[in-house]
Every structure is written in C-alpha cells, then in structure tokens.
Amino acid sequence: MNRIKELRQKNNLTLRGLGQKVDLSKGAISRYENGVRKPKPGTWQALADFFNVSVPYLKGYMVCTRCKGYFIPEDDAVRENIECCPYCMNPYFEGDK
Template sequence: MNRLRELRKKKKYTLDDIEAKTGIKRGTYNNYESGKKEPKPSTWQKLANFFNVSIPYIKGYMICTRCKGYFIPENDVIREQIECCPYCMNPYFEGDK
C-alpha cells in the first residue's frame, strides 16, 4: 500500500488542503490513498516533490539508506519485522527515525 495517507496525516493536511496545494481533486486523491486508482507517473512525481520524498518511498517500497535498493514488503509484514535490507544487510530504511 502507498504512503499517501500517512504523509498527508503527518503534515496535518486535509483532503481540501491537498486539492488547494497540488491541484489534485480531493476525490481523486482519496482514490489514490485507498488504492482504488493508480496515479500516472507524472502525478507520482508531483506528489513525491510535494512531500519531498522519493517515488519508490511514496509508493510504499522499503528503501535501504545504504545501497538505495528497494523492495515491496509482503502484505502481512510490518516494518518492525524487517530486520535488514535483503541486498546489503543494512538495518536502516528511508523514513526510519
């Protein structure tokens, strides 16, 4: 699942705020958040720029801070269950605090 809702809530934006700041209609954005619709590549880029994150990160990928490799975790796996990058064994991912 993508991180659109998580990023919006972290910035304390409403759907109306997103529409005003990006020009993406609130219903369309809501469909992106819920996974009912997939944004076009140009829209992914616009949203990544808006939230100041990479496209793989906003799409929900785990991104290694060392090798920059990325992968999509299994649906039933939570971040805390992933001990390290499967490529370089680094334990830290983009977005970790």
C-alpha cells in the same frame, strides 16, 4: 499500500488542502489513498516532490538508506520486524526507523 494518507495527515493537510497544493481534486487524492486508483507517473512525482520523499517510498516500498535499493514487503510482513535490506544488509530504511 502507499504512504499518501500517512504523509498528508503527518503534515496536517485535508484532502482538499493537499489537492490544492498539487493541483488535484480531493476525490482523486482519496481514491489514490484508498488504492481505488493509482496515480500516473507524473502525479507520483508531483506528490513525492511535495512531501520531499522518493517515489518508491511514497508508493509504500521500503527504501534502503545505503544502497537505495527498494522492495515491497510481503503482505503479511510486519515492517518493524524487517531487520535489514535484502540487497546490502543495511539495517536502516528511509523514513522507517
């Protein structure tokens, strides 16, 4: 699942407030947060720029701070239990630790 809602709440923004900042309706933001619809590439980038994160991170991927590789954990995986990047074995992920 993407991190739009998590970042919106962390920044104390309402659906309407975020929508006004990135020129989207609160309904569109809600559908994106709930996975009903997926943002277009330009919208992903606008949201990532607003929150100052990478698009892969915003999409819910784990992003390695060393190699910048990214992957989506398995559905049943507990993010906190993933110890290192599968590509370079770095133990740190952008925003996760």
